[in-house]
Amino acid sequence: xxRAMGQIEFPILQSFSERCLAATTTAEITRAFDAIxxxxxxxxxxxxxxxxxxxxxxxxxxxxxxxxxxxxVEAGHARFDxxxxxxxxHGGKTTWAECKLIAERLDDKRGLQVFAESAEYDxxxxxxxxxxxxxxxxxxxxxxxxxxxxTPDEQASLYLTGALAYESLRRLVV
Numbered sequence: 591x592x593r594a595m596g597q598i599e600f601p602i603l604q605s606f607s608e609r610c611l612a613a614t615t616t617a618e619i620t621r622a623f624d625a626i627x628x629x630x631x632x633x634x635x636x637x638x639x640x641x642x643x644x645x646x647x648x649x650x651x652x653x654x655x656x657x658x659x660x661x662x663v664e665a666g667h668a669r670f671d672x673x674x675x676x677x678x679x680h681g682g683k684t685t686w687a688e689c690k691l692i693a694e695r696l697d698d699k700r701g702l703q704v705f706a707e708s709a710e711y712d713x714x715x716x717x718x719x720x721x722x723x724x725x726x727x728x729x730x731x732x733x734x735x736x737x738x739x740x741t742p743d744e745q746a747s748l749y750l751t752g753a754l755a756y757e758s759l760r761r762l763v764v
Contacts, residue, residue, distance in 0.1 A: 598747035602626065606751060610758035619762070620651050623755045627653075627733065632748075634658070634713055634734035637755050640668075640678050641727040649763045658711035665707075670700035677720035677730040683749060685740050686716040712736045717745055719752050731756050 609622040627635055638650030652659075661667075668674050672689040686705070693701035708714065716734035731752030740748075 597743040598626065598630070598751065603747070603750060607754055610754050613758060613762065616651060616759055616762050619755060619758045620653070623751065624653050626751055630744075631735045631738055632733045633736065634711075634716070634732075636730070636732045637752065637759055639727040639729045640674065649759065651759055655711045655713075658708060658713065661707060661711075667704045667707075670698075671704045672698065672701040673704075673716070673718050673732065675701075677718050677732075678728050680722055680728065681720055683717070683719050683745070685745075686714075686718070686734070687740075689718075708734070715740065717748055719749055721756060729756065 606622055606626050610619055613619045613622070623635065623637070634652075634654050636650065636652040636654060638652070654662075662671075672693045673686050676684060676689050690702070690705050692698075693705070705714075713734040714736055715738040716732060717738075717740055718733075719731045721729040721731065733748055733752070
């Protein structure tokens with residue numbers, strides 16, 4: 591059984607939305623985003639263009655364990671990460687578990703290696719929300735943690751907070 595996050599209550603979402611809309615710096619948004627996610631067991635998040643991960647183009651904001659970021663970049667995992675590739679190829683919202691099942695069915699050894707290594711950094715479950723239509727780079731919001739309980743209501747809450755964070759950050763940097 592996954593870690594129960596619970597649906598994010600409306601007053602918390604409303605406060606988060608107001609903070610994002612009033613923000614004048616990206617740091618204000620990233621602090622608010624982290625504050626709403628940490629109590630729900632989300633240990634890692636990324637908001638931005640996917641090109642920022644491997645080409646350093648566009649924009650990207652995150653709370654990713656430093657060791658995992660270093661390993662991910664050094665190993666070139668973006669080319670093989672089933673979650674990253676799902677978002678880059680215009681997929682829809684999905685869990686990391688669904689991406690892992692596809693990698694297992696395809697016997698994708700490099701993709702499965704990414705999952706095995708991420709678990710070493712307490713990242714064994716998550717959700718990715720691909721964002722399409724702005725510029726030439728696909729974008730996404732990704733959430734990760736250990737044994738997250740990603741029921742449909744919890745996914746909807748993460749989807750809403752992720753969309754708010756993405757649009758608010760984009761507004762300040764583009």
